[in-house]
Amino acid sequence: MDILILILITMVKIVGFTFVLTLPIIAYSVYAERRFSAILQDRVGPNRTGIPLTLFGFKKDIPLQGLLQPLADGLKFILKEDFTPSHVNKFFFWLAPALTMVPALLTLAVIPFGSELFGEKLVIADVSVGPLFIFAIASLSVYGITFAGWASNNKYSFFGGVRSCAQMISYEIALGLSVIPVLMIFGQLNLTNIVEWQAQHGWLLCPITFGGENGFDFGFYEFGGPLGILLLLPIFLSFFIFTVSIFAETNRMPFDLPECETELVGGYHTEYSSMKFALFFLGEYAAMIVGSALIVTLFFGGWSLGFGLDALLKDDTDNWVAYAGLIHLGAFLTKVIAFILFFILVRWTVPRFRYDQLMKLGWVVFFELALINILVAAVIMAAPNMVERGEIGALIVLIIGVIAFSIAMFVIAKSLDKKKAPQSL
Amino acid sequence: MAEVKKLKRPELNTGEKLYLIALAKGAMVTLKHAVKSVTGKSRGATGLNSSGLGITMQFPEQRWDDFLPEYYRGAPALVTDEQDRERCVSCQLCEFICPPKAIKIIPAEIPADDEWAKVEKRPKEFDIDMTRCIYCGMCEEVCPEQAIYLRKEYLITGTSREDMVHNKAKLYEIGGKRVGLVNKWNELK
Numbered sequence: 001m002d003i004l005i006l007i008l009i010t011m012v013k014i015v016g017f018t019f020v021l022t023l024p025i026i027a028y029s030v031y032a033e034r035r036f037s038a039i040l041q042d043r044v045g046p047n048r049t050g051i052p053l054t055l056f057g058f059k060k061d062i063p064l065q066g067l068l069q070p071l072a073d074g075l076k077f078i079l080k081e082d083f084t085p086s087h088v089n090k091f092f093f094w095l096a097p098a099l100t101m102v103p104a105l106l107t108l109a110v111i112p113f114g115s116e117l118f119g120e121k122l123v124i125a126d127v128s129v130g131p132l133f134i135f136a137i138a139s140l141s142v143y144g145i146t147f148a149g150w151a152s153n154n155k156y157s158f159f160g161g162v163r164s165c166a167q168m169i170s171y172e173i174a175l176g177l178s179v180i181p182v183l184m185i186f187g188q189l190n191l192t193n194i195v196e197w198q199a200q201h202g203w204l205l206c207p208i209t210f211g212g213e214n215g216f217d218f219g220f221y222e223f224g225g226p227l228g229i230l231l232l233l234p235i236f237l238s239f240f241i242f243t244v245s246i247f248a249e250t251n252r253m254p255f256d257l258p259e260c261e262t263e264l265v266g267g268y269h270t271e272y273s274s275m276k277f278a279l280f281f282l283g284e285y286a287a288m289i290v291g292s293a294l295i296v297t298l299f300f301g302g303w304s305l306g307f308g309l310d311a312l313l314k315d316d317t318d319n320w321v322a323y324a325g326l327i328h329l330g331a332f333l334t335k336v337i338a339f340i341l342f343f344i345l346v347r348w349t350v351p352r353f354r355y356d357q358l359m360k361l362g363w364v365v366f367f368e369l370a371l372i373n374i375l376v377a378a379v380i381m382a383a384p385n386m387v388e389r390g391e392i393g394a395l396i397v398l399i400i401g402v403i404a405f406s407i408a409m410f411v412i413a414k415s416l417d418k419k420k421a422p423q424s425l
Numbered sequence: 426m427a428e429v430k431k432l433k434r435p436e437l438n439t440g441e442k443l444y445l446i447a448l449a450k451g452a453m454v455t456l457k458h459a460v461k462s463v464t465g466k467s468r469g470a471t472g473l474n475s476s477g478l479g480i481t482m483q484f485p486e487q488r489w490d491d492f493l494p495e496y497y498r499g500a501p502a503l504v505t506d507e508q509d510r511e512r513c514v515s516c517q518l519c520e521f522i523c524p525p526k527a528i529k530i531i532p533a534e535i536p537a538d539d540e541w542a543k544v545e546k547r548p549k550e551f552d553i554d555m556t557r558c559i560y561c562g563m564c565e566e567v568c569p570e571q572a573i574y575l576r577k578e579y580l581i582t583g584t585s586r587e588d589m590v591h592n593k594a595k596l597y598e599i600g601g602k603r604v605g606l607v608n609k610w611n612e613l614k
Contacts, residue, residue, distance in 0.1 A: 039462045040455055044481045349451045
């Protein structure tokens, strides 16, 4: 009987978080993208689509500021002809859209949406491999894009597929390495516990909690007292590399080479129409939402309110009060939406990278930077204990080692960065 | 000989090479523009009588009629003079010059008991097919009677091909009365 209830609860969570919460957010982030970019470009954007009362014989429509535009878009995608060109490889052509949409939605399983509601944790699967699961599943979506480009049997689509393949694989390394210092601080991979750590100690990028004896507490105090503040440097670097890599992973604007309209017609989805195209489109936005959710969870405290405010939501027995889950859910969604708006702002700020610049940024800059970052964070975290035990000599050797490693990396990066001498004919 | 001056290409300093400061600056520029746009202070928002969101005009509610220049070439239309006489004498010059053959005129005689019998001819039917018209203004240029003008009418819509043919009544409705032209047939000066 217990297992049935467990399955039922899980089903409710899956339907709730995926279909009730995330899919509307995807639809409305498309609307937000169109309205926000319109504002940045002195346009108005979709502001007419509302309730079409004139269809039912009334005098006027209700425009609602175009808020029903996503519904109209969805309806259009469903009603359009689903055309499969004769020159494509049908099996992979049909498989590819699903392979981009499904991994993006699968990764939602481990994202903690809130603390607890009715005694249930607001996360579909509370597994202890959170970020690893997300990296593993999210990297599957490259198959969708590559299959689409190859199966389309079209040279532009193929270029798009190949580009995305190379790009996503290169940035996955930076993505994985950049998050290691963060995980060293948390000491675990369970995303729910990571957020709870941040609820207690303050957000990772702003580890301050107010209240307590001194007025405010510093979250990194366990890592060498006041010197723990040095940890903010590697964390900020991690945050930067991680964010940029997420941009590259989700094919967002400065790195949207797989579908760059100016070079590749439509990129990998040139030959797609109707709902198959919609799956690519929605998959991209779903990946963006999961990316934002992951950044928020790791660096901005996930569902926690931060600054020690979460302590106010606990009762005497140190449990969450009944409505805490809803407040946390709201806080989480607010942060994610703020990040989506940031994604859109960046899209209209930074021009597209050239392909060699993109690869160089990934392999020569971020890869090395992330490696050095791990060592620096490790030394800062190890230093207090080593001093306590009187192992000053070993510490100095370690620091020298890190510096030597950094210099070696810099030299390697420089040598790769060198321009080739022009060949004489 | 002019002195040849060699200019050195400016080098990027370290801050500029880092690219980060430029990114932040760019984001600030875009954000500032967004704020301006939302508060209705973007360039041309007031001058162009736009919707306030950027410089875009919300068409059916906001029209650009006030901003049309004098020389605007909209739909061709027939005009009447001060005494409400139709100026067209159906010489059919416009019909013959019309490059896309949009104009069709059936002339008719003015009966002898009419006030303007001396003009002798007027159009019985005057159709302009607006699906063919290219707004070139040749009809206006060729008309010896100053009877046809391209007016500021630009909202020409219809749900069928027949709707898009302007007949005589419609043409006079668009054209209206036009004063201050040369008078051939009356004693007005």
